[in-house]
Amino acid sequence: MFLIDRLTSKMKMPTADTTLPGRSEALPTAKTHFVNGRDIKADAPDGMEEVFVGMGCFWGVERLFWEQQGVWVTAVGYQAGSTPNPTYNEVCTGLTGHNETVRIVYDPAEISFDKILTLFWETHDPTQGMRQGNDTGTQYRSGIYVVSEAQKQAAEASRDAYAKELRERGLGSITTEILDAPQFYYAEEYHQQYLAKNPGGYCNLGGVGVACPVAQPAE
Numbered sequence: 592m593f594l595i596d597r598l599t600s601k602m603k604m605p606t607a608d609t610t611l612p613g614r615s616e617a618l619p620t621a622k623t624h625f626v627n628g629r630d631i632k633a634d635a636p637d638g639m640e641e642v643f644v645g646m647g648c649f650w651g652v653e654r655l656f657w658e659q660q661g662v663w664v665t666a667v668g669y670q671a672g673s674t675p676n677p678t679y680n681e682v683c684t685g686l687t688g689h690n691e692t693v694r695i696v697y698d699p700a701e702i703s704f705d706k707i708l709t710l711f712w713e714t715h716d717p718t719q720g721m722r723q724g725n726d727t728g729t730q731y732r733s734g735i736y737v738v739s740e741a742q743k744q745a746a747e748a749s750r751d752a753y754a755k756e757l758r759e760r761g762l763g764s765i766t767t768e769i770l771d772a773p774q775f776y777y778a779e780e781y782h783q784q785y786l787a788k789n790p791g792g793y794c795n796l797g798g799v800g801v802a803c804p805v806a807q808p809a810e
Contacts, residue, residue: 601685601728602721605673611686613674620777624664625784626657631666631694632777639663641696642707643670643736643772646715647723649691650785651794655714656693657784661701666694667783669776670736671768672729676776682730691730694775704742705805708749711735712803714796717753718763724795733765736772743769749805756801 605611624631635641646652649667657665669677672689682689695707715723717733737743746769754765777783786792 604688604729605686609686610673610688611681614676617676618779621780621783626787629664631664635696639696639698641694641738642742643692643694643775644711645690645692645732645734647731648726648795649693650792651796653693654786656695659702661698663696663698667778668692671734671773679779685728688729690732690734704745708805709803712753713798716799717765717767720766726795733767735769738772752804756804760801762799
């Protein structure tokens, strides 16, 4: 019974009384990207943009995006909760409210935001609420955390278009949250570019087999 109650509690956002207090100092993390050597904390270079996504375990999500032509740098972290500067172990308790997310800095001249949205929708299941596959808890929820009104409008339009495709195939409703990007807390160094350091490591990416109508080539 205790195990069932614990799993159930991790599927709900913590209350003000149960949220962990966190800390005032940021956690130590990597300075540079393990794959491309770029500064993972630097502001987006001139002409580039950033966005944050949550699609389940952040290890596989980060690799998906760093492999894309036009993505400048990526990093993993915690977002959309209440606990300041949380540790991974704290996030795993379900008592921080944070999601595992990936920061994506990209060059829109090389990879469009629509392409990023297409990858987002097609490589995870956005209908599962506070879980992704066998990974359960608030940290595995689907989310897009935007930094501009244009991004928000594009994300919402893509959600509505994809929801229509899913309904037509008898699949579930989209539970993805689309929010103005909350503060991004960088995860510990060993999580950064984890699957480059551990090529055989865990990756739970997998879509529902439905193509997203976003970013189709213009006629």
